[in-house]
Amino acid sequence: MTSAVSRGRGLIATMVVIVVCSGVVQGYLTPLLPVVGGHVGVGGVGQNNLYLLSQIAFTVLTPLLSRWGDMWGHRRLLLVAVAMVAVGSLLIAARPTTTTLAIGMVLQSAVVGFFPLLAGILRSRSPEHGRIGMSVLVGALLLAIGTGGFVAGTLSDEHALAGLWTAVPFCTLAVVAALALPTSTAPRAGRFNSLAALLLTLGLGALMLVLVQGGAWGWTSASSLLTIAAAAVLLIAWIRVEQRSSHPLVDLRMLRDPRLAAVSAHTFCVAFGAIGFLGANAVYLGTEPDGDGAGLGLGARAISLVSLAMVALGFLGSALTPRLARAVGDRTVLSTGGCAGAAGFLSLCLFHSSLPQYLVGALAVGFATGVFEAATRTLSVEVVHEAETALSVGVNEMALSLGAAIGAAVIGALWAGNTTAQGSVTGVGHQWAWAVCAVVALAGAAAGLLFRPPSGSPTPETEITHVTRTA
Template identity: 80%
Template sequence: MTNPISRGRGLIATMCVVVVCSGVVQGYLTPLLPVVGAHVGIGGVGQNNLYLLSQVAFAVLTPLLSRWGDMWGHKRLLLIAVAMVAAGSLTIAVWPTTASLAVGMVLQSSVVGFFPLLAGILRSRSPEHGRIGMSVLVGALLLSIGAGGYVAGTLSDEHALAGLWTAVPFCALAMAAAIALPTSTTARAGRFNSAAALLLTLGLGALMLVLTEGASWGWASAWSLLTILAALLLLAAWIRVEQRSAHPLVDLGLLRNPRLAAVSAHTFCIAFGAIGFLGANAVYLGTEPDGHGFGLGLGAQDISLISLAMVAVGFVGSTLTPRLARTTGDRTVLGAGGCVGAIGFLSLVLFHSSVPQYVAGALIVGLATGMFEAVTRTLSVEVVDEAETALSVGVNEMALSLGAAIGAAVIGALWSGHTTAHGAVTDAGYRWAWAACAIVALAGAAVGLLFRTPSAPLTPEAGAVPAGRTA
């Protein structure tokens, strides 16, 4: 008798449990940052830097977990990733300090491996459900991000740090679901490239360091220039090592596929603002407009409600994207997503002095987030052969992580140059940050227009539905 979890609806439902954990982990800390920051003595810039640290970890762990999944099995690495997330969540809940927050958020960043590893299992075990499966998983992710934030915010209104326990039970459920999932049938191959991993980690670390500290060091100072030079040299060495390796950590050769290159570049640009500004969003909403800072002075529960509204709109965008793609094509969806994001951020630049004004712009950004997460995650699966699924999804997830990390770093750098004597961010700092996000979103729209749909589908699955895509 066939195991109902091995394919079809049972497989997708079990995967949803894992994805819900991912969403809760990614969403529950955002509305808590102002409260927890005040408890441990971290200001607005420091809170954004914590968020930045997690995004750097996202970028580093994406290729590591994807590559290890190809080598040792997608299910095995999924179990390890869930265990790391659980350990990070417990660390934060049991011992909330600046150091434990940093360590815990790095461990929680292992959620970045969930989608590539689940995509490898789904495509090998139930390829005929690939599109609907990715659509359901993205929808579950978006809704759980908002729900996790709301639960955490509600708990923290009762007790300041109670919300830090939000992710722990979901991690337990995710571990049980990961154990129940079948192993993928994709052949395992390759060796781990430790040199590439070290160079990538050091290069990204140096790049984020200078983006974070450049304003305080002085952009033309010796420290800034040397750090920039070190980052460029390390990343150049990483690329050279990858190109010469028979077993690359990140198969940069996949980017010779112009369709994957366009999707990944679009992902980078939209994630720069849509994901990179999430930490800044909580800081602005939670900062008291008392003359020492600029913000709306909302509590954790109110912040979580706004975050929930953003992801609810994102869920609508995610579910409507397949229909829009069927009628207008993938390229139009990519271009439209970038334009919607730019409109949202321009709205924030112009109108942000009241809660209704701010929410209007934030909801538009949420809509763009749902659109881009849906279309790019599915296209990254469909534009390559099955054997390259996890690697392709990993490349796209890395583009998302890099975009979010660099976006958060740029926002932090702009904030550092526009603070009051008390260390609070000024109105000009927020405006410059939102404007930068709008400009990069427009670049993402332009890149999306370079995407081309082939006249013949790559796989039988791709031909099962008309030209539209889902995620």
């Protein structure tokens, strides 16, 4: 292993290749879902449910991959995650059906392990590049999300399903890059808690099921109430198992640290709208306008250009985050990200009948996404000891995935109660979804204000010394 790849810029450049794969995988299906959905017979609500399924998988895989990485090595688990993503991408491209889309998107959800595992390697191999490295990786991720969507949309304009092959070459490069990375020097310890994993998976599955089907079943029906009760029992049992275990899957005691708790709460709230909204964004843009003004009727390529513009603003937000943190402090940066997201969704509520109007709100949401992803991923690394790096980042990624999953589920539930006879979502349904996202984003801004840096902690200007200890 060359020193160029083991440390510094060479290490970060190799990680960028893997993160670019993650971004392409997360972005290329978004503009294609309306077209591919029509090809395989999946409507707007079904498309949102496919996106929701992937978010459930994100939530479940986050603690699993993070914990396994801390136990068996970050690089080894990174290779497993990259392989899962590659297989899922190939499956979707080679044989697109409703079933293969569902299975492939679940496998692709292993991208959620990339950041925790890469953070473990970065912290142990090149700690002096902690904040800058994380900002670069988040920026690369966001640009790749938009670029992947644009490439897929362009290919789809030539042939409806050609864009499905977009991720395959990037997955191949990511496998090569993962093989070139050094192993983490962090100590490995612990055992896998299979009972906790089972309870968490079943509890989250039940929770998502009632959020998706509650509107159709009736929120006060026996089916909804029993499923809610089952989710509560399973998740409470999971918490009790975790608290009593000497080797927890997710060490909930970490959340007793008010700094990590504030960061995780902020992540959940902003991701609820900013990430949970992505599937809804494509559906609105691709829906033909109806009598009450819902939908803009754009094609796959135009949808991908809107997504690219959003992530370009996200890249700007990510790039500015370290400088903003030095100028105004981490707490203000967190609050700013939440407020920017709320302002964007409020703008969508009021102005959405034309593409220029819609872009104002969508771009504000994109900027907020870049700020919160860079800030929270950096802070989740810095507030814990090195041995807990992947797990801490995993907790933050879990909050992100859970927030996005619940956000997508709530949007789907609001849509289910506001559809036309033809199955299209009404303008009122979209406005309710944007309004709820705005309120939750404001809650995220409030959570950001609760973050308190440790007394006597180094300022961002002296982050090299700080990161050597904790990043």
